[in-house]
Amino acid sequence: MQQEELFKELVSHCKEYGFIYPSSEIYDGLGGIYDYGPMGAELKSNIREYWWKAMVQLHENIVGIDSAIFMHPKIWKASGHVDAFNDPLIDNKDSKKRYRADQLIEGEIDRLEAKIEKEVEKARKRFENFDEALFRSTNPRVLEWAKRAEDISKRLANAMKANDMAAVKALIDELEIADPESGSRNWTEVRQFNLMFSTQLSNIAGEEGKLYLRPETAQGIFVNFLNVLKTSRQKVPFGIAQVGKAFRNEIVARQFIFRMREFEQMEMQFFVRPGTEMEWYEYWKARRMAWHQAVTPAAKLRFKDHDNLAHYANAAVDVQYEFPFGFKELEGIHSRTDFDLGSHQALSGRKLQYFDPETNEHYVPYVVETSVGLDRMFLAILSTGYTEETVPDAQGEDSSRVVLRIPPALAPVKCAVLPLVRNKEELVGKAREIFDRLKFHFMCQYDEKDAIGRRYRRQDAVGTPYCITIDFQTLQDDTVTIRERDSMQQERIPVARVVDIVREKTDMVRLLERL
């Protein structure tokens, strides 16, 4: 199946099985905003827990906080968001559609890269003993496209860095980029658009009372740096972690939960001695990649260095995941120097410094930040796990199933308890008794409706790793069958062992031990 089709299937699956609903649906929805249903809320909470445990519980030198969404408006002045948290916006005069100008240009780069990949694949089929590296470095067409892509990418980066919107527009004209929907090239000028949502305090009128919904959680960490330093007995190097909502008035909120206007971030700021930041940057790159690889195949992940470094960063890389619409940013790892603490120190007049007992100096620490979107992580886990396959049914005939092969520790429901039939009181009673015991240990579901095969399929579709079936033999010898989601293998085990077996396979400890 084409990736595009697969993505559509995934989106409707998310709705049908209670993972994600469009927000305010009975009022026809609200662009770029989504709600998480019963299964989605569980999966999201498990991903959040995996992150929190990996960062806070496993690192003695990282502590967590939970700061407020509203903060003093000066914070966003100091951080640079009021003046520079912009995206370049362009309107098409014919279709009246609005786009991000940089993304239109990046689309051209993606197109050239896709052409290169196609050419490589064609050659791979044509030649025996195909030497891909040699082909890429010598084939004239590939070289020309690669050079063009690099050239466009550099020009875009330079224009963005110089805040030169006329140069961005010139690039759109020169590349003859048309509105993807209408084909029209009748564009407005490019202008900068600030992405922060604002609201108003009740007791202060005018600009003074203008508040912003935080566009990132990080600033809540920076402004609490001294509080945490004083109250946690941490010493540099140490980190502060936080998970929470962030809000961005994205110009184009597309691709489902990949780009939303309200989303959740999992961020950690690691405070280090100036001059040691590149070591820590490398350290955190490796640690974060290991975290991803424990739940996502390595082939679907890659690092991508930033072409366009923010003025305060001295290194920045994205962890990209191969979404059904291509490799895109999942997490950002940034070496942010002392920019944020330094700016807050200057604007607030408070000293945001650390006295280093080893060097006997005061300094503003440097910061290495890791920032991953919880919703993007959710989409990555579902995209990797979503599988449509043909399997034999109980009679040995081919039947199709959708199964979410997600890591058992992240699965919304760990175990389903199913009486073989529902019209036998003893079976139902026994199944209820087992369910009432298991629910203290895991998220479980009890299900007695429909034939057993259909119940298995329902659990496969939400990624439940284990189904426990209670049958007539159970009443005689206190054994049940346990069915494993991916292999569909069934085994007979004593009821007394169910908790241990399910825990062994689904416990988050197993994931954390791999880090």
Ligand code: ATP
């Ligand atoms: P992009 O380039 O995709 O807009 P960004 O570079 O602006 O992302 P950061 O500011 O580095 O993103 O934010 C850190 C993380 O927060 C991102 O890696 C992403 O996972 C998540 N994130 C950012 N914007 C959104 C959004 N609109 N919807 C969902 N997640 C987001």
